[in-house]
Amino acid sequence: TARIIDGKAVAERLRAGLATRIAGLHFRPGLRVVRVGEDPASGVYVRNKDRAALAAGFDSSTIHLPAEARESDLLMLVENLNIDPAVDGILVQLPLPPQIRPEMVIAAIDPAKDVDGFHTVNAGKLVTRQHGLVPCTPKGVMHLLREAGATLRGARAVVLGRSQIVGRPMAQLLLDADCTVTMVHSNTRDLAAECRRAEILVAAVGKPELVRGDWVGEGAIVIDVGINRNAAGKLVGDVAFAEALPRAAAITPVPGGVGPMTIACLLENTLEAALARRGHT
Numbered sequence: 001t002a003r004i005i006d007g008k009a010v011a012e013r014l015r016a017g018l019a020t021r022i023a024g025l026h027f028r029p030g031l032r033v034v035r036v037g038e039d040p041a042s043g044v045y046v047r048n049k050d051r052a053a054l055a056a057g058f059d060s061s062t063i064h065l066p067a068e069a070r071e072s073d074l075l076m077l078v079e080n081l082n083i084d085p086a087v088d089g090i091l092v093q094l095p096l097p098p099q100i101r102p103e104m105v106i107a108a109i110d111p112a113k114d115v116d117g118f119h120t121v122n123a124g125k126l127v128t129r130q131h132g133l134v135p136c137t138p139k140g141v142m143h144l145l146r147e148a149g150a151t152l153r154g155a156r157a158v159v160l161g162r163s164q165i166v167g168r169p170m171a172q173l174l175l176d177a178d179c180t181v182t183m184v185h186s187n188t189r190d191l192a193a194e195c196r197r198a199e200i201l202v203a204a205v206g207k208p209e210l211v212r213g214d215w216v217g218e219g220a221i222v223i224d225v226g227i228n229r230n231a232a233g234k235l236v237g238d239v240a241f242a243e244a245l246p247r248a249a250a251i252t253p254v255p256g257g258v259g260p261m262t263i264a265c266l267l268e269n270t271l272e273a274a275l276a277r278r279g280h281t
């Protein structure tokens, strides 16, 4: 039966390490989280980010715009944060109300302050192996794989899902860690067979328990990025956890796996951005 990878504990250690490093600085790295409107899930995320940032010693605050805010209002706010020397990291919480185009907002963020790593400049740096800001969720998955003691060099890694914010950067990071990477998606001919070959399986599709037990190879390390509600309203991942448990060597639970790592990596990115911007590299 699989070892359960405790993302909460790994994230706590990562945050404690960041707090120690920040305590030794002569400034507090600044994070501004921007929320527009009243999306309820965003409210929870934003509060958690703010709380974790303050606890680790960041100068963090949330700026909340009303649901009717215009795109130009948000662009002006981003511009002000771009030029504010106290601000090292800017995060605009998605989704945005329909009158605001997220791609316009992301493009407006100074790439040096883009702690989500979504700006085209940071995406380009990732694929050209330059030092930039890496999206938080795939970065968190790499931390978990290392903590789980996974041998990455030469390992067959399968990434399920090809989104801009998880699947694509995830595959890139695994490739840079010398895995043999396969990306699978909704047009893949035999998803189950591809997944079964994986020594490292990362699921990021957003479909409750799509990955069944017999999709998991014996001894695989399974990282479940999905956060979904099933028909009964229960929070579940993209992997049928109970079915995967007897076959996998290690697996992340939902909740308590990848989720806490995403916030910890946001803070790690903010510290990295602060050190780079302020010439501490």
Ligand code: NAD
Pocket (backbone or CB within 6 Å): 137, 160, 161, 162, 163, 164, 165, 166, 167, 184, 185, 186, 187, 191, 204, 205, 206, 207, 210, 225, 226, 227, 228, 258, 259, 260, 262
């Ligand atoms: P997305 O919807 O942008 O992308 C999903 C990807 O999965 C797409 O590439 C799509 O082609 C593929 N896909 C969809 N249905 C499929 C199917 N039936 N078979 C094969 N491939 C299929 O989603 P996302 O933003 O990448 O997020 C994925 C999941 O991860 C969601 O559940 C989301 O809530 C979760 N998530 C969690 C965190 C975290 O902090 N843990 C962060 C981001 C996203």
